[in-house]
Amino acid sequence: MAFIITDPCITTKDSACVDVCPVDCIHPRKDEPEFEQSPMLFIHPEECIDCGACVPACPVSAIYDSPDATPASQKDLIDANAKYRAGDPAAFAEAQNIVNAHISAHPDLMNIPGTERAAAHQG
Numbered sequence: 001m002a003f004i005i006t007d008p009c010i011t012t013k014d015s016a017c018v019d020v021c022p023v024d025c026i027h028p029r030k031d032e033p034e035f036e037q038s039p040m041l042f043i044h045p046e047e048c049i050d051c052g053a054c055v056p057a058c059p060v061s062a063i064y065d066s067p068d069a070t071p072a073s074q075k076d077l078i079d080a081n082a083k084y085r086a087g088d089p090a091a092f093a094e095a096q097n098i099v100n101a102h103i104s105a106h107p108d109l110m111n112i113p114g115t116e117r118a119a120a121h122q123g
Contacts (some may be wrong), residue, residue, distance in 0.1 A: 011039065016059060032086055062118065
């Protein structure tokens with residue numbers, strides 16, 4: 001499995017990671033129809049080449065390099081990244097449902113600003 005974007009990206013959707021990705025595997029981009037509707041960005045696991053350029057570019061530390069490195073409180077978002085496919089409404093709906101369930105399950109964490117949320121998951 002490729003890199004995983006987690007909940008500090010929810011509502012942040014900073015596209016710095018998109019800009020540095022050499023293979024354009026982070027979606028939805030600002031020019032894709034799903035961007036406005038999507039609560040966060042996703043890494044397409046089959047397109048990602050595991051280069052890691054996105055990790056330091058992310059201003060909210062939302063990207064982990066593997067499922068094992070992903071904090072337990074974020075594991076459900078691994079499936080959201082795996083399901084999302086740009087231009088596929090059914091896959092987009094599945095990924096959104098996973099993200100919405102994550103938001104509902106972690107209201108305390110969702111009240112923390114995205115820039116501070118990664119640290120909160122480590123605690």
